[in-house]
Amino acid sequence: MEERPYRSASGAPIALRCRQHSASCRELVVRCPRLQLRSLSAVTSAVWLAAYALFVLSENSMVLSAAIFITLIGLIIYLHFVKIDQESLLVIGSLGIQVTSSYASGKESTTFIEMGQVKDVVINEAIHMQKVVYYLCILLQDPGDPQGVSEVVPLFQSSKPRLDCLTEVYKSCQEILEQRKTALQSS
DSSP, X not given: OEEEEEEBTTSOEEEEEEXXXXXXXXXXXXXXXXXXXXXXXXXXXXXXXXXXXXHHHHOOTHHHHHHHHHHHHHHHHIIIIIOEEEEEEEEETTTEEEEEEEETTSOEEEEEEEGXXXXXXXXXXXXXXXXXXXXXXEEEEOSXXXXXXXXXXXXXXXXXXXXXXXXXXXXXXXXXXXHHHHHHHHO
């Protein structure tokens, strides 16, 4: 298991951990930076200071109670539905691809795609706000048309790794997909 440092599209540090369980099974995990206590404290202090200023002006204690309540509810929502700590991709050549997102609250969201549905894994590019952004995606095979693509499933949407990191993940996925293709052709 080796972990290498990379950068996200926004320049934040991320880490890629590759773990090879067998010749046809690989797990690739992109870890995002953890929530910083300093930034959390700064936002909370700013909201509470603004609430205190409103309290002084209005002399209504409900302003302070509302600020505390809104801050706590907002933090819970952010940790449980927005802030993702890591995203993983488990590629099993004979079975399928499992995509997992782990949130800061401990919640996990998992999606499984059968290998029979996978047409290919590609690096795609998009233009966003006057810059080119690369992303990895799984192309799902159209059941009615073997040459067509029915759906595009983007990967690592929260961490947004740069091209050098995506290339590593792409190469690992392609090795397993090639093994699967040669195994199907030989049988």
